[in-house]
Amino acid sequence: MKNVQQFEALFNHATIGIILCNKQAEIMDFNRQAEFQFGYTRDEIIGKKIEILIPQKYKHKHVGDRDRFYADPHPRTMGAGRDLHGLKKNGDEFPVEVSLSNYTLDGEVYAIAFVIDITIRKNNEKLVYQQKAELEHFTSQVRHLNMELEQKVENRTKMLRETLAELEKSKEEVSEALEKEKELGDLKSRFVTMASHEFRTPLSTILSSAFLLSKYNGVDDGPKREKHIERIKGAVSDMKSILEDFLSLGKLEEGSVKAKLELILFEDVVAVIKDTLNGLEQITRKGQKIYFTHRGDGEVLADNALIRNILLNLVSNAIKFSQENTGIHVELNKGESDLVLSVSDEGMGISKEDQEHLFERFFRAKNAANIQGTGLGLHIVAKYVELMNARIEMQSELDKGTSFYIHIPQTQQITEE
Ligand SMILES: Nc1ncnc2c1ncn2[C@@H]1O[C@H](COP(=O)(O)OP(=O)(O)OP(=O)(O)O)[C@@H](O)[C@H]1O
């Protein structure tokens, strides 16, 4: 009797719902927790089919499940892998966890269902899912914001970099303009120095000859007058050539001089050189001799006017910076890829350190200080060479002589005007 009471106490005070069914699935017993869970009293549920506790949508499947259980009854949990639900008397559904057991009494099989209401756990799970989803949403928002921020930073950095580059550029432009301004200033002051120096000799020649001319007014003074007129002419022509140099430099610098490279006969270039050298013979020193040799034929790419100007400058230098009784050699050779014009002398030569500045405006070597000149000739030659896309080379040794070589490439495109 005490055992029965103990069993009843155990049955009724258990904290999980316990439902006992016979083979016909009729409820045979229903403990208090089950009453509490499903809202039925024990009395009203006894004898009802177990499906009364199962929501409509699962009922049909449950009938098959329970037949299979009775065919092979053994303890197990129900609904592996899916959510189970119970149906309350008031029609509410609630999530449950159910494990099944069985026993046989007097040859009759009985099933026991242990039911746990997992509403709270499910709610908690739902909450966790929600929080997780919110967190993910939040994280993705943060990620998005972060990306936007990175993009903004990148854009700003790019803008900054561009602004900096522009600043740098305008800075360069300003300093370039300043540099040009300075160069121009330099050029002007050098011109003033050079002009006042170089014009002084011819001007005083002119002055003294003019003075003497006014004195020689006798009948026999004809030859003397002639001499001084020649001196005045020479001085004026010296000044004229200085001014011409300066004018051609101005034209070159402003870009108005263009090379007119064209295919011309080799012999025509030879003729121009011979003609130019003939003119230069007039200014050679005593005993100086100009030799001209050439090798080539057919056509060449060249600009005769520029060749004449280059030759005038190089040969007049050779004459000026060599002693009497020396030879000057001019050569024109047509090579595989270029036409080479060279001028060599046996004169005073140029020191290694002066060679570096040779083509600069107004540059004059130390050993040329006492020889007349403005230091513009080679600068102008270098500009002409550049106009023909040519290249200039120089070799020189002090007191031995100097050679200049101009290489005019023959493979270049002729640009039509
Ligand atoms: N053949 C040469 N032999 C020695 N020195 C030379 C020779 N050619 C040029 N130089 C040196 O190079 C300097 C520059 O030559 P450049 O022709 O430019 O000037 P310049 O002859 O002195 O003056 P300009 O030609 O303007 O009348 C000369 O002053 C001279 O010192």
Ligand SMILES: [Mg+2]
């Ligand atoms: Mg010169």
